[in-house]
Each structure stands twice: as structure tokens, then as C-alpha cells.
Amino acid sequence: RxxxxxxxxxxxxxxxxxxxxxxxxxxxxxxxxxxxxxxxxxxxxxxxxxCEFRPYTCPCPGATCKWHGSLEAVMPHLMHAHKSITTLQGEDIVFLATDINLPGAVDWVMMQSCFSHHFMLVLEKQEKYEGHQQFFAVVLLIGTRKQAENFAYRLELNGNRRRLTWEATPRSIHDGVAAAILNSDCLVFDTSIAHLFADNGNLGINVTISMC
Amino acid sequence: RxxxxxxxxxxxxxxxxxxxxxxxxxxxxxxxxxxxxxxxxxxxxxxxxxCEFRPYTCPCPGATCKWHGSLEAVMPHLMHAHKSITTLQGEDIVFLATDINLPGAVDWVMMQSCFSHHFMLVLEKQEKYEGHQQFFAVVLLIGTRKQAENFAYRLELNGNRRRLTWEATPRSIHDGVAAAILNSDCLVFDTSIAHLFADNGNLGINVTISMC
Ligand SMILES: [Zn+2]
Ligand SMILES: [Zn+2]
Ligand SMILES: [Zn+2]
Ligand SMILES: [Zn+2]
Known part of the structure; x- marks a missing residue:
């Protein structure tokens, strides 16, 4: 206080x-x-x-998991309690979200490992404004805010003669997905745009992490 | 019929x-x-x-101008009846939209001349979904659909460690701005994102035209 x-x-x-x-x-x-x-x-x-010393909560979107602990314990927690989350190695990967037409609020989550760090990729579909569904995509670092500032990420949707790109600094999981969505400080697109880039209901997002 | x-x-x-x-x-x-x-x-x-032979209507957004005529007559019409629209020369220019916080539906329009063609740049703020204001930015070619396919454009918002980019084929003025907005086939962003990139209420959009 x-x-x-x-x-x-x-x-x-x-x-x-x-x-x-x-x-x-x-x-x-x-x-x-x-x-x-x-x-x-x-x-x-x-x-x-x-406060950087505040305990870390589970970074999985949806807030159904009540786990919290130290930063070092986050990755072990994810691997044990959230086994369904797949991990891809490399700086440049494709985050494939399947069935983006599923009704209601939906989250897609995966992990990307590179530069000796773990990044969480999140795509969230929700109605931030009533009656208007939007997609929000963001990259979080399993690390502190200070560590996150050493990186940059790029999310890219590629379609028929169209490309939408968002480049930014990863969020620390300390801030979480909700804060990024609240401020629209992430890749935001609506369902019509999703359809321009989706193939058979599946949306591929090219994710590139770099050091800066 | x-x-x-x-x-x-x-x-x-x-x-x-x-x-x-x-x-x-x-x-x-x-x-x-x-x-x-x-x-x-x-x-x-x-x-x-x-139909490519349908008369061209005035490409200015807002539909207050009732002019229509041949494709060759569009540029002379714009220069005589819409003198306030400024033109910049070059493939790579900055489209500066001032006072983006003005309330209500607002249009910003300018012309870009390069590759011996004229392009119309439009930024429109409107409530496509009630209670949720969004910005829509698109590039139109003063030309036919077939001519438009020879070009690509890139719109880029640059901010503090953030960048939002949209790349696509220019629309022919035959299709117009409204169709692009209806399908979200343009750069779409909401007011929170506009604030991330605006400086003192002014938003600079980097516009690059290329041949393909
Ligand atoms: Zn403290
Ligand atoms: Zn958890
Ligand atoms: Zn015809
Ligand atoms: Zn006119």
C-alpha cells in the first residue's frame, strides 16, 4: 500500500x-x-x-488453471499440466490454427523454442465488442519484461496477393494475453479478414522471432 | 437482363x-x-x-458527388471538382491523416502519382459494427481492374517498436472503396491501434506502390 x-x-x-x-x-x-x-x-x-517479484500465474489463456509460482517453474508446469500444447523449434515457424470457424470464444496456443528461450503463441477469437467477433494474435516470452525487450516477433498472414503483418516486442507472461488484447497491442483482424487468408477453415500464421 | x-x-x-x-x-x-x-x-x-463498360462514377468516398463518365474523364473531373485533394509524386510517400480523433465518420483522401498512373489513397473511419469504430485504408487505381492487377501496394504504420503492414493489389475505382470495406479487403484497425501509431492525433501511413 x-x-x-x-x-x-x-x-x-x-x-x-x-x-x-x-x-x-x-x-x-x-x-x-x-x-x-x-x-x-x-x-x-x-x-x-x-512488480517483477509478483508470482507468475499460468500463462495459458482462458484462466481455468489456477497455478502460480516462480518464473523457473513455469515451463515445468506447462509440460506437466498442459501436455496438449505442442512445441516447435526454430526462429521461423508456422502456427497453424485449425477450425477457426468454431463458434464462440476459442483459443489456439503453441510454444516456439529458439534463442534458448520459450515463447508462447496465442490466437484468441472473442467478442471484445458485442456482436463483432475478432481474432487477436500475440507472442509472449516465458521470461521477464526486461528479457522480452531483447526480442522482436513478426506475425504474418499470407493469402492470394495479400499479406498482413504485425511486428512488435514479445509480451512477458507477467503481463499476459489479456492486457495485450485490451489495448489491441497485438495482431487484430476480424472474421472477414480471417476468411481471406484461411484455407479450408485453417489459418496458418508465419511466426518469426529475432533478437534486437 | x-x-x-x-x-x-x-x-x-x-x-x-x-x-x-x-x-x-x-x-x-x-x-x-x-x-x-x-x-x-x-x-x-x-x-x-x-461490366468494364459501365460508366465510372466519381471515386471520392462519401458519395455526395453524382458525377459519372468515362475512365479518361475521371482525373480531369477530380482536378476540377475536387481541388482540395492533394497529389504526391513517387512510389513511396507518406499519407498523413490529421485529426484522426475527429468524432463521427470521417474520410481522408489523397492522390499518388507514379508509374504513369494515378492512385487514390483513402482512409475511412466508420462504424461498420455498431458501437465499434474502425479505420479502413485502401489504395485504388484510376484505371481498370486489368490494369490494377499489374500493381501491388503496401500500407505501413510505424510506431514505437511496432509495425502493422498490409500488402495487396490496388482496387480499380470501378469497384470502389465501399466494396473493399464491406469485405475487409483492406488495412483494418481500430481506434486503440490508431492511438498506438498516431502522434498528437496525426497518423502517418507509409504508402509504397510497386509493379509486379
Ligand atoms: Zn514490488
Ligand atoms: Zn496451467
Ligand atoms: Zn457488359
Ligand atoms: Zn466527384
Missing amino acids: PVCHTKPQPGNRESVGCLYSCAQCSLGGVLIAMDTAPWALDEKPEHEEV | PVCHTKPQPGNRESVGCLYSCAQCSLGGVLIAMDTAPWALDEKPEHEEV
């Missing part, structure tokens, strides 16, 4: 020092500069949400 | 010869193979919709 010792000055939006205490890391009773106005901290305890 | 001399056979979906008459071109009383079932022709006179 942040404790603010600065009296709020109406209209003052500058950073100020606040006495802040995090249960997960070493920020206990430390005076730190917060980049939000101090009187907003109670509604938005930003540090706790992004 | 197509006139069918083949008695419909229930369940028979094969192509058959039909006596077809088009007011715009030479297809008058010609027996041609239609690729739809003959008894569906009255509801969907496909040829007339796509």
Missing part, C-alpha cells in the same frame, strides 16, 4: 516522493518517485501490478 | 449457357456460360455489376 506524505496540491500533476511498501519485493517503506499524482495511488497501485 | 433458356433442374448447380444481354457492352443476345445457377440470375445480374 502506498502511503503518501505529500499534501495533494490541486492541479499539481508532477512526480513526488512517496513512502511505498510492496509485500513482494524490497520496496518496503522506501521513498520513491511515482509517476502518477500521489492522490491517485490508492485507486491505482501501479507498482504492485507490475 | 439475362434470359435463361435452360429449364432449372432442382439441385443442379452446374454452369449452363444463358442468353444474356448487357446494355453497356457487346454482350447482347450472346450465349455465355454463367458461373451461377441460371435461376439465381434475376436476383444477381453479376455481369452488369462488373
Whole structure:
């Protein structure tokens, strides 16, 4: 809980020092500069949400698995509890989502291993806006945010004289899929576009990971 | 109007010869193979919709201009009646859409000249699905469908460690913007994505035309 010792000055939006205490890391009773106005901290305890020492939850979309643990335990968890997820080796692979016309909200998940790291590829079909189904595709690193910044990924849909490409930095599984979808900070396309690129209800997404 | 001399056979979906008459071109009383079932022709006179000899309408989006004429007359019409549309020369230009946060349905239009042809660049903001505003960007050739097939275009949004790219064949102005948007056969992105790439409410789209 942040404790603010600065009296709020109406209209003052500058950073100020606040006495802040995090249960997960070493920020206990430390005076730190917060980049939000101090009187907003109670509604938005930003540090706790992004704290690197917060336990990792299971990165599988859908949130049916309640597992959480350390970063090192994530891959063993996935291999034991989510055996159905296939893994492909290499920087440049094809993520084949089958039966994209299945009704309702659907997730497709696979793992890609390269550069001595594991990446989770997620395609999610959902109605972010009522009555308008969309697909969201994103790459997560099984790693910290800082590690993720060393990589870039490219998702590519290839069709008949058409190509749609999204290039970005992988998300850390600490942020998760939901945050990327909420901000549309991923490859977003609707069902008409999916049909332009799908073949017999199957959609191939070319995924390329690179170091930067 | 197509006139069918083949008695419909229930369940028979094969192509058959039909006596077809088009007011715009030479297809008058010609027996041609239609690729739809003959008894569906009255509801969907496909040829007339796509006939290359149909007069061209003004390609400006919004449909407030009622002009129509021959293909050769389109550019003179644009230059005289739509003086506010700017033209940039070159295969690789930046289409700068200003004030993308303007409320309601908005169009941004400009011309690009290269390879001895004129291309119309259109960015349209509209609610294709109620309550969900989206942007649609497409390149049209001031020319026939056959001419358009000789070209490819690339639209690129560049942001902070993010890039969204759409590559396709330009549309002929004979098809128009509305058809591309209806099929999502264009660069489609929502307002959250626009904000990821916009700078101070202005969105720069890199447009590259190439011959193929
Ligand atoms: Zn902490
Ligand atoms: Zn799990
Ligand atoms: Zn005709
Ligand atoms: Zn006009």
C-alpha cells in the first residue's frame, strides 16, 4: 500500500516522493518517485501490478488453471499440466490454427523454442465488442519484461496477393494475453479478414522471432 | 437482363449457357456460360455489376458527388471538382491523416502519382459494427481492374517498436472503396491501434506502390 506524505496540491500533476511498501519485493517503506499524482495511488497501485517479484500465474489463456509460482517453474508446469500444447523449434515457424470457424470464444496456443528461450503463441477469437467477433494474435516470452525487450516477433498472414503483418516486442507472461488484447497491442483482424487468408477453415500464421 | 433458356433442374448447380444481354457492352443476345445457377440470375445480374463498360462514377468516398463518365474523364473531373485533394509524386510517400480523433465518420483522401498512373489513397473511419469504430485504408487505381492487377501496394504504420503492414493489389475505382470495406479487403484497425501509431492525433501511413 502506498502511503503518501505529500499534501495533494490541486492541479499539481508532477512526480513526488512517496513512502511505498510492496509485500513482494524490497520496496518496503522506501521513498520513491511515482509517476502518477500521489492522490491517485490508492485507486491505482501501479507498482504492485507490475512488480517483477509478483508470482507468475499460468500463462495459458482462458484462466481455468489456477497455478502460480516462480518464473523457473513455469515451463515445468506447462509440460506437466498442459501436455496438449505442442512445441516447435526454430526462429521461423508456422502456427497453424485449425477450425477457426468454431463458434464462440476459442483459443489456439503453441510454444516456439529458439534463442534458448520459450515463447508462447496465442490466437484468441472473442467478442471484445458485442456482436463483432475478432481474432487477436500475440507472442509472449516465458521470461521477464526486461528479457522480452531483447526480442522482436513478426506475425504474418499470407493469402492470394495479400499479406498482413504485425511486428512488435514479445509480451512477458507477467503481463499476459489479456492486457495485450485490451489495448489491441497485438495482431487484430476480424472474421472477414480471417476468411481471406484461411484455407479450408485453417489459418496458418508465419511466426518469426529475432533478437534486437 | 439475362434470359435463361435452360429449364432449372432442382439441385443442379452446374454452369449452363444463358442468353444474356448487357446494355453497356457487346454482350447482347450472346450465349455465355454463367458461373451461377441460371435461376439465381434475376436476383444477381453479376455481369452488369462488373461490366468494364459501365460508366465510372466519381471515386471520392462519401458519395455526395453524382458525377459519372468515362475512365479518361475521371482525373480531369477530380482536378476540377475536387481541388482540395492533394497529389504526391513517387512510389513511396507518406499519407498523413490529421485529426484522426475527429468524432463521427470521417474520410481522408489523397492522390499518388507514379508509374504513369494515378492512385487514390483513402482512409475511412466508420462504424461498420455498431458501437465499434474502425479505420479502413485502401489504395485504388484510376484505371481498370486489368490494369490494377499489374500493381501491388503496401500500407505501413510505424510506431514505437511496432509495425502493422498490409500488402495487396490496388482496387480499380470501378469497384470502389465501399466494396473493399464491406469485405475487409483492406488495412483494418481500430481506434486503440490508431492511438498506438498516431502522434498528437496525426497518423502517418507509409504508402509504397510497386509493379509486379
Ligand atoms: Zn514490488
Ligand atoms: Zn496451467
Ligand atoms: Zn457488359
Ligand atoms: Zn466527384
